[in-house]
Amino acid sequence: xxxxxxxDAIKKATDEWQSRIVQGEKKVPPRPARFTTLSxxxxxxxxxxxxxxxxxxxxxxxxxxxxxxxxxxxxxxNMYRGKLWTMRQFAGFAxxxxxxxxxxxxxxxxQTGLSTAFDMPTLMGYDADSPHSVGEIGKCGVxxxxxxxxxxxxxxxxxxxxxxxxxxxxxAIVILCMYLAVAEKQGVPKEKVRGTLQNxxxxxxIAQKEWLFPVIPAVELVIDTIQYCSEHYPNWNxxxxxxxxxxxxxxxxxQELAFTIADGLAYVDGCLKRGMKIDDFAPxxxxxxxxxxxxxxxxxxxxxxxxxxxxxxxHRYHAQDxxxxxxxxxxxxAGVSLTAQQPYNNIVRVAVQALAAVLGGTNSxxxxxxxxxxxxxxxxxxxxxxxxxxxLAEETGITNVVDPLGGSYFIETLTNRVEREAMEYIHRIDExxxxxxxxERGFPQAEIANSAYHFQRQMESKDKVMVGxxxxxxxxxxxxxxxxxxxxxxxxxxxxxxxDLKRRRNKDAHAASLLRVKNAAQMGQNLMExxxxxxxxxxxxxxxxxxxxxxxxxxRESGSF
Amino acid sequence: xxxxNIPTKQKIRVLVAKPGLDGHDRxxxxxxxxxxxxxxEVIYTGLHQTPEMVINAAVQEDVHVVGLSILSGAHNxxxxxxxxxxxxxxxxxxxxxxxxxxxxxxxxxxxxxGVHMIFTPGTSLEEVVTYIRNNAPTRS
Numbered sequence: 001x002x003x004x005x006x007x008d009a010i011k012k013a014t015d016e017w018q019s020r021i022v023q024g025e026k027k028v029p030p031r032p033a034r035f036t037t038l039s040x041x042x043x044x045x046x047x048x049x050x051x052x053x054x055x056x057x058x059x060x061x062x063x064x065x066x067x068x069x070x071x072x073x074x075x076x077x078n079m080y081r082g083k084l085w086t087m088r089q090f091a092g093f094a095x096x097x098x099x100x101x102x103x104x105x106x107x108x109x110x111q112t113g114l115s116t117a118f119d120m121p122t123l124m125g126y127d128a129d130s131p132h133s134v135g136e137i138g139k140c141g142v143x144x145x146x147x148x149x150x151x152x153x154x155x156x157x158x159x160x161x162x163x164x165x166x167x168x169x170x171x172a173i174v175i176l177c178m179y180l181a182v183a184e185k186q187g188v189p190k191e192k193v194r195g196t197l198q199n200x201x202x203x204x205x206i207a208q209k210e211w212l213f214p215v216i217p218a219v220e221l222v223i224d225t226i227q228y229c230s231e232h233y234p235n236w237n238x239x240x241x242x243x244x245x246x247x248x249x250x251x252x253x254x255q256e257l258a259f260t261i262a263d264g265l266a267y268v269d270g271c272l273k274r275g276m277k278i279d280d281f282a283p284x285x286x287x288x289x290x291x292x293x294x295x296x297x298x299x300x301x302x303x304x305x306x307x308x309x310x311x312x313x314x315h316r317y318h319a320q321d322x323x324x325x326x327x328x329x330x331x332x333x334a335g336v337s338l339t340a341q342q343p344y345n346n347i348v349r350v351a352v353q354a355l356a357a358v359l360g361g362t363n364s365x366x367x368x369x370x371x372x373x374x375x376x377x378x379x380x381x382x383x384x385x386x387x388x389x390x391x392l393a394e395e396t397g398i399t400n401v402v403d404p405l406g407g408s409y410f411i412e413t414l415t416n417r418v419e420r421e422a423m424e425y426i427h428r429i430d431e432x433x434x435x436x437x438x439x440e441r442g443f444p445q446a447e448i449a450n451s452a453y454h455f456q457r458q459m460e461s462k463d464k465v466m467v468g469x470x471x472x473x474x475x476x477x478x479x480x481x482x483x484x485x486x487x488x489x490x491x492x493x494x495x496x497x498x499x500d501l502k503r504r505r506n507k508d509a510h511a512a513s514l515l516r517v518k519n520a521a522q523m524g525q526n527l528m529e530x531x532x533x534x535x536x537x538x539x540x541x542x543x544x545x546x547x548x549x550x551x552x553x554x555x556r557e558s559g560s561f
Numbered sequence: 562x563x564x565x566n567i568p569t570k571q572k573i574r575v576l577v578a579k580p581g582l583d584g585h586d587r588x589x590x591x592x593x594x595x596x597x598x599x600x601x602e603v604i605y606t607g608l609h610q611t612p613e614m615v616i617n618a619a620v621q622e623d624v625h626v627v628g629l630s631i632l633s634g635a636h637n638x639x640x641x642x643x644x645x646x647x648x649x650x651x652x653x654x655x656x657x658x659x660x661x662x663x664x665x666x667x668x669x670x671x672x673x674x675g676v677h678m679i680f681t682p683g684t685s686l687e688e689v690v691t692y693i694r695n696n697a698p699t700r701s
Contacts, residue, residue, distance in 0.1 A: 132582060133582075136582055136635045139633055339683060374664060453594050559604075561589075561603075
């Protein structure tokens with residue numbers, strides 16, 4: 001009779017096997033001295049039931065079932081059998097006209113949601129005609145200075161039928177008001193307006209660095225949008241709490257997870273402080289993860305994130321609505337993993353990362369284009385990236401089954417470890433007084449800078465490999481792929497359009513609307529309604545942001561490194 | 562404000578600058594730290610600097626090297642302005658380098674505008690350190 005499930009017997013057998021390994025390794029020594037994840041966590045050669053036992057693993061408590069608390073195995077009961085993840089390619093470049101054409105191309109090829117990238121001036125709350133905008137118009141995304149640009153951007157796209165994601169943070173409240181006003185003009189009922197505003201200002205101070213105001217008033221603006229939408233736009237995702245940029249700035253997987261969850265907790269605390277009820281807003285909070293090269297580490301991160309959030313929402317905040325417990329997430333393959341060298345290799349990296357996101361149970365996915373390290377992607381490379389998702393979804397069979405790696409001794413122990421280490425960080429941030437205080441003390445910023453430097457050192461010593469960069473380099477005389485070039489003529493056209501708008505608009509209504517924004521900001525009122533009125537009166541993005549800068553001031557970071 | 566106490570063997574002073582609205586500072590910070598570890602004196606401007614702010618910092622800090630980091634695509638507008646400004650301000654011998662996402666087709670233009678060296682993604686820290694060590698101006 002076998003006692004094969006007895007943990008003591010397994011431990012004993014494992015020890016014996018270990019000693020046989022040592023014999024074998026005299027002949028074939030391990031390749032590097034250490035085996036680690038991309039984030040530099042040590043990886044065991046083998047995991048067994050004894051490791052799960054050591055973690056105190058409890059199936060029903062730690063995994064349960066898909067669509068049920070604590071959602072480790074996914075937020076839907078039948079996952080991709082019911083609904084595939086949303087294939088959402090981030091797009092935006094040049095002017096609203098060009099981006100509108102790219103949107104229509106993507107929709108025509110089977111993409112199911114839109115995702116808008118804005119240019120740098122827009123992200124910083126500057127109009128196209130600002131001196132700060134010189135050379136930046138339309139380079140990294142689409143330029144939107146007024147509600148007219150927003151109308152052009154979605155011209156011919158029925159906003160009641162698509163879901164739109166908008167990646168903007170500092171001036172997110174203004175962009176959201178423009179979008180809602182355009183949807184209203186199209187006659188879309190409020191409950192049919194669906195989509196996501198990134199609106200995660202805390203990670204801007206931590207990582208992406210596109211901020212306008214000091215931290216505290218900036219968080220209040222986020223709370224304004226959550227409060228207003230929970231009352232008026234029930235199907236709008238008000239914040240996409242984003243780890244992506246934190247990771248891209250150099251964080252480890254654990255830091256990405258921990259700092260992002262801590263950002264989410266800060267928004268929750270802000271809403272509760274305003275007297276909102278947890279179940280009135282938590283169901284519309286969503287997340288956004290990076291999906292990097294280390295396959296299992298990423299899958300563990302996705303699984304751990306759902307369990308952490310569910311437990312925090314249920315036990316720390318006493319949320320009752322299961323929708324408040326669920327961590328729904330978008331994911332994007334890691335931009336930093338792309339290489340300018342041998343750019344076709346990026347197609348392979350993206351495919352493997354996308355596979356990890358799907359096995360991790362993502363709800364929405366952007367796959368990067370192979371040329372994104374060189375410039376904004378061309379139509380052809382965007383299409384390959386979208387097709388990568390379609391191949392995974394419809395050819396590989398991975399969508400037939402929920403959480404197929406669940407129960408793997410290694411994946412479960414790694415999930416536990418990622419959760420444990422992330423919770424340690426979250427407790428440290430709690431001790432610092434929450435994320436707002438932690439940011440003001442520079443804590444997450446310094447942790448990330450240290451990780452980024454450590455990784456670069458590992459690259460230099462070849463402890464970490466990037467194919468084509470520090471290993472298997474080839475002499476490339478000239479790059480052989482076409483890239484997208486943004487003409488500076490766009491800049492001139494945007495400035496002219498804006499000058500024309502400023503001539504045409506009703507000056508009194510415009511001035512009155514900005515005064516209302518100013519008064520509301522000074523009195524600490526919710527700014528959504530005043531800003532909606534202002535965008536309808538053709539106040540520009542920068543005019544509204546400058547009004548708020550006048551009241552709140554501007555954020556400045558010290559040049560420490 | 563001239564510094565009259567010139568040491569016999571001067572440390573190489575490097576300004577690492579982030580001009581424009583671009584917030585991608587991972588590279589700039591990693592480079593700044595690596596240059597400091599290599600024994601240079603490093604001044605980092607922080608983010609969102611106008612060309613004028615970069616030029617002023619270079620003058621005030623009396624640097625030997627100005628290194629810009631630009632990943633937003635705005636290099637063709639920002640680089641010539643900074644290059645001209647450095648010359649006008651009298652920093653004619655400064656080593657002027659650029660790092661970031663710079664398409665091949667812009668490189669000639671930027672070199673004509675006064676950039677001595679462009680480092681693109683994948684460059685090792687060692688390459689940058691060695692280049693600066695070999696090419697920074699000596700002032701007596």
